[in-house]
Amino acid sequence: MTGFYSFLADGKGFWMPPQASDFAENVDALFYFILWLSVLVFVVLMALTGFWAWKYKESPTNRRSSPISHNFQLEFMWSAIPTVLFVVIFAWGFRDFTALSATPADALQLRIVGQRWNWSISYPKLDRECTSVALANGDNVVDFYLPVNRPFTVQMSSTDVLHSFWIPAFRVKRDVLPNRYTGFTVTPTRVGTYPVYCAEYCGTSHSNMKAFVTVLSEEDWEKDFVQTDKCKLDPKSPDYKPKLFAKYGCNACHGVNPEQGIIVGPNLYGIGTRGIGQTTAGPVTTDDDYLRESIEYPEKKIVAGFSGKNMPSYKGRLSEDELAALIDYIKSLQ
Numbered sequence: 542m543t544g545f546y547s548f549l550a551d552g553k554g555f556w557m558p559p560q561a562s563d564f565a566e567n568v569d570a571l572f573y574f575i576l577w578l579s580v581l582v583f584v585v586l587m588a589l590t591g592f593w594a595w596k597y598k599e600s601p602t603n604r605r606s607s608p609i610s611h612n613f614q615l616e617f618m619w620s621a622i623p624t625v626l627f628v629v630i631f632a633w634g635f636r637d638f639t640a641l642s643a644t645p646a647d648a649l650q651l652r653i654v655g656q657r658w659n660w661s662i663s664y665p666k667l668d669r670e671c672t673s674v675a676l677a678n679g680d681n682v683v684d685f686y687l688p689v690n691r692p693f694t695v696q697m698s699s700t701d702v703l704h705s706f707w708i709p710a711f712r713v714k715r716d717v718l719p720n721r722y723t724g725f726t727v728t729p730t731r732v733g734t735y736p737v738y739c740a741e742y743c744g745t746s747h748s749n750m751k752a753f754v755t756v757l758s759e760e761d762w763e764k765d766f767v768q769t770d771k772c773k774l775d776p777k778s779p780d781y782k783p784k785l786f787a788k789y790g791c792n793a794c795h796g797v798n799p800e801q802g803i804i805v806g807p808n809l810y811g812i813g814t815r816g817i818g819q820t821t822a823g824p825v826t827t828d829d830d831y832l833r834e835s836i837e838y839p840e841k842k843i844v845a846g847f848s849g850k851n852m853p854s855y856k857g858r859l860s861e862d863e864l865a866a867l868i869d870y871i872k873s874l875q
């Protein structure tokens with residue numbers, strides 16, 4: 542992953558990222574058709590308006606006491622031509638839109654879960670789950686991988702509010718809803734790394750809800766993804782715990798050092814040494830039991846001064862080992 546905006550430089554167009562999927566060309570073609578049509582209509586209209594304003598300007602020699610009130614041919618034309626153009630645009634868009642829903646049998650399947658404020662992307666058939674990586678600035682960035690020239694289909698849902706999964710280079714964007722599955726099918730056509738955004742305002746850290754998709758060649762896909770689990774966190778690695786903290790999106794809301802202050806929820810720095818903390822349910826001892834309870838049932842004992850409405854329950858989402866590692870990590874912040 543090189544510079545965040547390097548994809549702009551690789552793009553062919555003036556304002557478009559590169560066309561990295563089979564769908565991108567369709568979208569760009571329709572975009573440019575509408576753009577140039579609008580330019581044409583604007584220029585012709587403005588030129589005629591200016592010309593006629595000049596030509597028919599009222600003057601002693603140019604009086605219009607009985608202006609024309611109807612002209613059937615003219616009126617028919619200005620209704621019929623735009624109607625035809627709109628139908629063409631609709632049919633064109635509809636054809637492309639339906640292509641996004643056609644899923645070939647061999648398509649790679651992905652599950653995408655949006656939550657405030659990160660994505661979790663998994664491959665049910667490959668038993669892979671791609672996770673967040675904590676960056677120095679505390680952003681959540683999920684890396685995930687796809688093979689080139691092979692269609693993939695996504696099934697998306699949200700654990701909380703509306704999000705929107707958007708890969709500009711693929712020209713696909715779909716809302717992610719808490720109560721309904723949405724999805725699309727598209728084929729990446731260009732090897733490279735492309736940014737993914739959340740395109741639906743979903744709260745404080747909406748702008749940090751980012752991901753990167755890397756499109757691999759068929760060979761690299763086999764070697765680097767199918768054979769080796771790029772996405773798996775290694776419990777033996779020294780940065781396993783902070784990565785786990787990021788994987789579950791904890792870092793989107795909780796600062797881990799005094800400099801980060803309060804992002805959304807309480808800053809966790811020093812919580813293990815604090816001893817007694819004030820909560821909505823009275824004073825609590827900030828021990829392992831309290832931390833565990835707060836991860837699984839965040840609404841039970843909310844730290845004084847916070848609403849607690851932003852945090853989802855993590856009950857059943859972490860393995861026993863992961864829970865223990867997270868609690869260890871939180872206690873180690875001092």
Ligand code: CUA
Pocket residue numbers: 655656657658703704705739740741742743744747748750
């Ligand atoms: Cu999720 Cu904006």
